[in-house]
Amino acid sequence: MTRRTASPLSLVLLGLGAFLLVLAPLLAWYVEPRAKRTPIDVDQITVFRGTGSYFDTEKIKTVHDQRLTITRQVRGDVADSNKKRAVWDVSTSVDPDKSLPAADPHDSLQWTLERWVTDRRTNKPVHCCGEEPYFEGEAYLKFPFDVEKRTYLWWDNTLGATVPLTYRGPKKIQGYEGYRFTGTVKATRTGTRQVPGRLVGLRQGQVLAEEWYANHGIELVADKRTGRIIYAAIGPRKTLRAPGGKKDRTVLLDSRRIGFTKKTQQEQVDLADDDSSRLKLVGTTLPLVSVLAGGALALAGGVLVARGRGAGKDGPRGGGRGPDPMGPHSDTSPSALQHSTM
Template sequence: MRVIVGRVLLGLGAFLLVAGILGVAWAPGSVKKTPVEVDQKTDLAGTALRLDTSTGETRELEVKYTSITKSDTEASDDDTVYFKQATCLVEVDGETPDCVDENDDRLISAGEATFATDRETAMAVDGSKLPDDVEPYEGLVNKWPFDAEKKDYEVYDNVIAEPVTARYETTDEIDGLEVYVYVTETVDAPIDLGSDIDGLYSDRKEYSVDPRTGAIIKQVVDQQRSLADGTQVLDLQVEYTDEEVADNVADAEDNIASLDLLTKTVPLVGFIGGALCVLGGIALILTGRRTRTAKPAHSS
């Protein structure tokens, strides 16, 4: 009986050791990837000073900014994930939807984009490797990489259509979750304000990022747009809503727990449990065999 139990323990130990090895060697590279099924809505709210072109006066508005990002699961593969993103900035006036028709006076700006990122690094994919209908971005786009570092990163700014430097600023805490804070700054960059009107663009964004998953937990935007002569067209201050931040913290904590289970708990249980089972199995097999040998032979 001891021999049988010992063999069972040896088999279980081997299984646990293999699970531990997979947890160390395979799991990190497989689970630390942007998923190919993403359907995310992000809400920001705040205020804006907006030039009323009909009167030449500037009005202060309550605004909300909505971003909807969906992955193209069929086009995505093991290395690349394709996204379609729709954004909308509108004036809040009573019951206001996330976006309005282009003829609605409440609309400030709206846009659509299609882009692709590397599932491991979160960096935009080189334009030469993309289909014609996918825009060639550069740098990070909608998240940081897993295990983000306290260093500078390049982040794509779709207003000026080029990457800007996100410098690491500090480490902070949001609702008990540790985050790294990165800041981008752009000053008086030339842009097209629409209808071929030349303008200037200044922008400061603050990203609070969960370093383990690379998820953006909170974002604060301070942006100005003006005519070439300095006349201000838009002065915008928005940030993630409290509900958005709370949801992001909860999602990050769930994802961290899953990562820890696969990359820490499974290897730990595998190696320790596997080693104990193997040692126990060997001991039972050896003692079982000695017991058999020590039994006296029956006389006829």
């Protein structure tokens, strides 16, 4: 009996199928989690625009119904960042039309420079590398990966504390769906500033006035997979009060709503869609394709191997030769011929 072996094709199919079946969980459980890391080589500008009031230092009074623009630039510090932490330098300016374009950010109505350091996996604060300010909470500039339908603690730098943002359901921005979160900030004293007494209703020359801050409403829409903010709107109100006073005396900045421009919305949506698609490819699409293709190839290879072995066991014997025509029961066997010629 000749023993048949599996064909090379069946072994190749079986091996490739097994490889793809092993690859699927590797992509989903190992590669994708490591791909979920806050980027460090960023250089992005987002622009908010709305109308409101601000204190005009030339006119020495608050002017109303003015267009206001907030420009924020985020640059990653690649040198100070590493596998675990992301270091971002953030410049934010607030301008009325008359100070735009600002050749120097110091010419803006308000300008701040911040340095944010976060854990690249969890998005939590990392207190190192010249961080400024010291901040807490779960989110700032972005949400963590895989945004959940719950309340998040958002860091408000003007307040100097976290603000709870409540999940309000899905919302589409430029046709792209994200998760919407909202919150408000009640009037809170945030510091002091030396100003002429008349600005806070006093006859004294210079007084140490109290700075108060509130926010009419914060609305953020975040990409569900990456945590990138695809829409943001705020309603800041900054005022001055007399020392120990209960009433706002001078409005420094006030707007019911300043939000992302259409251009910024589209740019953020495009970036979120691109990043989310890559994560989906690695974490969902490729593992699913690997499972289906691997299962099909392994099944096909197994069937071919089984057929090959079956043919070797049950097929024709002796290399395909039939009964011996000279066998003992044949009419032409040697014994029969010998008997007839004796």
